[in-house]
Amino acid sequence: MFDSPLSASAYEVLGVAPDAADDDLRKAYRLRLRQTHPDTGGDAAAFVQVQRAWELVATPEARAAYDRGHGFGGTGYAPAGAAGGAEGAGGGGADGGWRPRTRSADTRPRARSFGQPGGWRRERYLTLMREWAGRGTELADPYDPALVRTAPRELRRLLADALAEETTARIVGDLGMGYTVWHDVAADPRDADLKLDHIVLGPSGLYALRSEDFGGPVRVRRGDLIGDGVTGAPVAEVVAAARAVARAARVKFSGAIVVLPDDDVVTAIDEIGRVRGLAVAIVARSALSTVLRRGLTGARDIGGNELFDIRTRLQQVVRFV
Template sequence: MPESPMAESPYEVLGVAPTVDEAALKRAYRRALRAAHPDTGGSTTRFDQVQRAWELVGTPDARADFDRGGRRGDDGVPDAEQWAPRAPSRPAGSRVSARAYGHPGGWSREWYLERIREWVGRGVEIANPYDQGLVHSAPAEIRHLLANALAEEATAVRLSDLGIGFTVWHDLATEAAGRHAVPKLDHLVLGPTGLIAVQSEDWGRPVHFKRGELFGAGIPADEHPVKELAARAKDVTRRAKVKPTALVIVVPDDHAAVPIEIGGAVRGVPVALVRRSRLASAIREGIHEPNRKGAPILGGLDAMEVRKRLQDSVVFAE
């Protein structure tokens, strides 16, 4: 898998600019290594990150290779190429796809391209808007748009594997207000286990629940992911006169401490933090608060009626 656009570049890990000379880079590496060492108050995780950063840019050849194409995924393809739009793919041997509507990641990609061009400057030609150096030099809020587009696309692949008993809508427009309340709901899933509103996220760092809200080093202090997801889900579903049975925030596997964590409820609707690899199984099994397992409540309606109401009312983000 490619690194996230929100992940620190090797230069950021070492605390230097990409243009730093070789001697200064070596000094920065030694300084970062001492600070990150567990025996001097650092952590094993950070120590490993510093060592990995040095592997990527510590020699002239490695640095030149990184600067040409950035990090490379497990298949050897530079991250910058993997960040560009690609044809959807699904795991080999996966079941018949769930019925799906909308364009996952489309709004986030379009908005990323708009914002990156504004940031670079109107009239300035950008040869590759997914260039690693360009992306990592952009402000965090712009990188986050690209990270979320990739996250939404990856989530859509997982949701497609739910099978024919499920229907999925992607990129649904909302009028939810708030600074971080993006005017869309990433995914809405209807199936035998209920109506689940799903937000795909990548803050570049691990996150955790605290008093019913998500927190983490990558989440801005004025951002409230659970509250904002609940507002978007409410806006989309009330037009169809239905109510979601669960709210899910899905993150990269290494950003959640456990595969599935229930963080409480919003107006009786359970909220879960789910690792991406476990998303499909979590939805198939059903998402409930502890000690409240049972059939999902769809307001006395059957799934066919809920699907019809949603099909008649949803509007896709543009």
């Protein structure tokens, strides 16, 4: 993935300097292909990253375009305005930039939505960004890519997570009026760090979602995610948060889903089994709508009065971070 505040540039993925000669660039690409190829013991997700990086700089024309728009290793980012976020807005977001997006003029029926996706992390990012820049320093644009790239990883991670949540919010908002969504839900008032990024209720079930962007390829091992950028135990944490909300609302979740950028996973839908009794799947963003419409394996459909009852129970206990 090359449009993340955490991602490496195409040159970094290929292991060369930005001013490397074309022949050296091509040699580096072939070397990285051999190093990451799954048939020779490499990582499949990293192999995909290498191919994607090469696509961006393979020809003089492509490389020139990449260098013009991505001189510091990211993609180009256009201003996008202020965020929406009230009920029915379907969430804010950023289409490829790092700024919250204005509310869409799309008039199609959307999921009923509550909360501000990514809002807590954006506020935290802006506060810490100003502290990092130093007292008295005016930040004309705290989302300027050149500035963001120089910030500590902890700050870039906050922004990446906010973007991930906003992207998921747009996807689930498009599911339609048969779905209800809660964003940035506090799972346990005694633990400020335990939250659910999204709760999605629809005919296919009740799902706890965690939106992540680790800035690079990830894979599953022993029931959780591992990778260079992975911190903590994302699967265990979303399951713990889901169980806390389930106890408070007296509801039963159908499953937990960790949503990741398409480029960072090998399999679009990976149902990894049950964790503490809850079905769990690792899902690429592009496949999320499919999963939420059909449900996870073994999840039963919800309809009629039961759907209304679950929504009412959640509305009574949901608190936002």
